[in-house]
Amino acid sequence: MTVPGDGRGAAVADRPAPARPVPFSEFILKVHSRCNLACDYCYMYELADRSARTDPPRMSPEVFARTCWRIGEHVRTHGLDAARVVLHGGEPLLVGAPALARMADRLRAAVRPATARITVQTNGTRLDEPALSALVGAGVRIGVSLDGDRTANDRHRRYASGRGSFDQVDAALRRLADRPEAYAGILCVVDLAADPLDTYAALLAYRPPVVDFLLPHANWESPPARPDGDDTGYGRWLARVFDAWYDAPVRRTRVRLFEELINLLLGGASRTESLGLSPVAAVVVNTDGGYEQVDTLRSSYPGAVDTDLTVFAHSFDEVLRHPAVAARQAGVSALAAGCRACPVHRVCGGGNYPHRYRAGSFTNPSVYCHDLRLLIDHVAGRLRADLVGLRGRDG
Amino acid sequence: MDSTEDGSQGVLVDLSDVSLADLPELDQSAFAWSLRRILEEVDRPRDAVAGWNSAM
Ligand code: SF4
Secondary structure, eight states, rough: BBOOSHHHHHHHHHHOOOOOOOOOOOEEEEEEEOOOOOOOOTTTTTTOOOOGSSSSSSHHHHHHHHHHHHHHHHHHHOOOEEEEEESSSSOGGGOOHHHHHHHHHHHHHHHSSSEEEEEEEEOSOOOOOHHHHHHHHHOOEEEEOOSSSSSHHHOOOTTTTBBHHHHHHHHHHHHHTTTTGGGEEEEEEOOOSSSSHHHHHHTTTTSSSSEEEEEOOOOOOOOOOOOOOOOOOOHHHHHHHHHHHHHHSSSEEEEEEHHHHHEEEETOOOBBTTTTOOOOOOOEOOOTTESSSGGGGGGGGTTTTTEEETTTTTOHHHHHTTHHHHHHTTTGGSSHHHHHHHHHHHHHHHHTTGGGTTTOOSSOTTTTTTHHHHHHHHHHHHHHHHHHHHHHHHO | OOOOOOOOTTOOOOTTOOBOTOOOOTOOOHHHHHHHHHHHHHOOOOOOOOOOEEEE
8 A cells, every 4th residue: 555645744734723622532530539559740749739638538429420420411511432441549448349330330330321331540558469350341441650660660659658669569560461351551650770671571471462651740940850860861861762663574462652643753743741732632520520721730839739629510522621630621722832933843742741841830841851852853763764674666 | 845824844754656556565564654654645535633632
């Protein structure tokens, strides 16, 4: 098959920002606001906004019932055929796996005849065999957070006592690897102190279907650690993992960040808020029933996530009209002038929103700007070289 | 080619004249998967939305 020119891909990339709000299709439910770990980079407890410390520890039955009703209302209002629900925390397994399984059943019933794809994102420390079986039985998929091998993981992901969490998470991931139907993947936060190839190899050992690498939460007020002062250090780290992933003759796992980056470079659209200009269709419901913007904004300043809207008084459509939510669906017009003038802005998208914060504003390039530019240029170079090879074969 | 506020294509990788006929069907590399995905997306465009990145 020959692709006729680049116009088709460009047509995808150049789609204008939506004139009307895009309905939410991903609902993140904070079912438990506390955590049994005390990771030093946690945006819920360790960064700028620590209000989670005073949130109700657990989502009450009343809040959960009302949230189910609101999700059903939104799905029917917009004729959605599917909703994605993430049971999150804190640590969601603190409510117990049987309770999560019952929640999954209630959510499915609430959106019928649409389908609900339900995921639990856990730190893995409580994912023992009974918990895993309960979740698998309820059709819940499980994502686990792990930062690499024991040394890398336990540098940050520790109990309050200082003890590392690796042993429990390692055991959980071994169990999960044997239940591929329930295995959503592994989330890994980049740490420059860890070797990128060792980190990637450590994750691959658990046979994850998908991996994603997240840049540590940071912004211009609270910049990321750069031990050697190199403002492209994170980009170089990721580029080394990219090469290992990309050069494998058989793709051993999907890597969300890299796949979305390639798709953007080829003229497609992104499905992650980390890159690109696709409208963000995710919303958070807190344990108290308050709607929040994607809660990683807690890393920027106190109150950054608040909308003052709740499941008891407001619909998800009213949340869509909130100015801060609308800004996440505004595409290129929400970017800083410097980003709009940047040659890679349609691919980069200005970076992850919380990373742009400076002095009360998100209209700035990402604090990872140089890292993103390096990674994008690196991946574009690799793609171009391979496409030359493909053209050569055809000619 | 640079992209600026006028919306030109910038860093996008040009797929013109690329033939996939010789891409072996059994090629399971990340590159091959990526080409197949974009071709499917181009043939069946859907409005993409961005999901939350703190969950898989
Ligand atoms: S964050 Fe940097 S690389 Fe990304 S669009 Fe803005 S200026 Fe360009």
